[in-house]
Amino acid sequence: PFYSDGRRLKIILSNIISNSIKYADLSKEQSIVSLSIRNNTDGCNIMIRDNGIGIEPKYIQNIYDMFFRATTNNEGDGLGLYIVKEIIDKLHGSITVDSIITKGSTFKIQLPSL
Numbered sequence: 180p181f182y183s184d185g186r187r188l189k190i191i192l193s194n195i196i197s198n199s200i201k202y203a204d205l206s207k208e209q210s211i212v213s214l215s216i217r218n219n220t221d222g223c224n225i226m227i228r229d230n231g232i233g234i235e236p237k238y239i240q241n242i243y244d245m246f247f248r249a250t251t252n253n254e255g256d257g258l259g260l261y262i263v264k265e266i267i268d269k270l271h272g273s274i275t276v277d278s279i280i281t282k283g284s285t286f287k288i289q290l291p292s293l
Contacts (some may be wrong), residue, residue, distance in 0.1 A: 199229035222291040234278040
């Protein structure tokens with residue numbers, strides 16, 4: 180079994196999935212958001228992948244900064260990923276992102292069982 184703070188997990192998933200939808204590449208025939216969750220002996224691995232507009236490499240290091248926005252394509256206050264990172268830190272987890280412009284992004288989250 181995996182134990183964690185359900186309210187915080189909901190915020191993490193909601194923010195990242197919401198971004199996947201907001202930053203979908205509308206020029207593609209089909210937009211995709213996939214979610215994978217796997218338990219292991221140490222906790223839980225979550226992977227959220229999309230085929231959206233992607234994040235430019237020069238911005239990757241800043242995406243978790245408060246008020247940072249990597250694009251002007253959509254409205255937002257630049258707090259979503261900042262909040263995600265703060266919550267993951269409080270849960271003693273980690274988050275990484277792989278992203279390619281025009282191909283999409285993959286967020287990988289590792290959370291220990293509490």
